[in-house]
Amino acid sequence: MSAHTVIRFADWTITPETAPEAPxxxxxxxxxxxxAISGANEDFEExxxxxxxxxxxNPSHTGYREIIHRFWRAVLME
Known part of the structure; x- marks a missing residue:
């Protein structure tokens, strides 16, 4: 059995996810x-x-790394 591959060149863009159900x-x-990690939360104030x-x-623990999870969507340009 042989495989057949089709490659289509297309323009894509990637944008923040805007679907109503998206986090x-x-x-x-x-x-x-x-x-130590704060835990994930949509509310930055928390x-x-x-x-x-x-x-x-822990008064000597003055440095923090921010970790952000932002959801994106790839969209085929027409």
Missing amino acids: GIIHELECTTCG VRDWAFRHVGR
């Missing part, structure tokens, strides 16, 4: 000192509050 942007903060509590308990 919003999800935020996390990771402490760069100990690696994530920020976690960082304030964390630095309050």
Whole structure:
């Protein structure tokens, strides 16, 4: 049995997902000192509050890495 491959050159674009059922942007903060992570949340204020509590308990933990999960959709240009 032989395989037949068709390659079609096309223009694509990628854009933020806008479907009503798509999740919003999800935020996390990771402490760069100990690696503790806030947990994922669509509400950045919740994530920020976690960082304030964390630095309050660990005054030397002043660096944080932001992790953002943003959903995208590839669209074939016509």
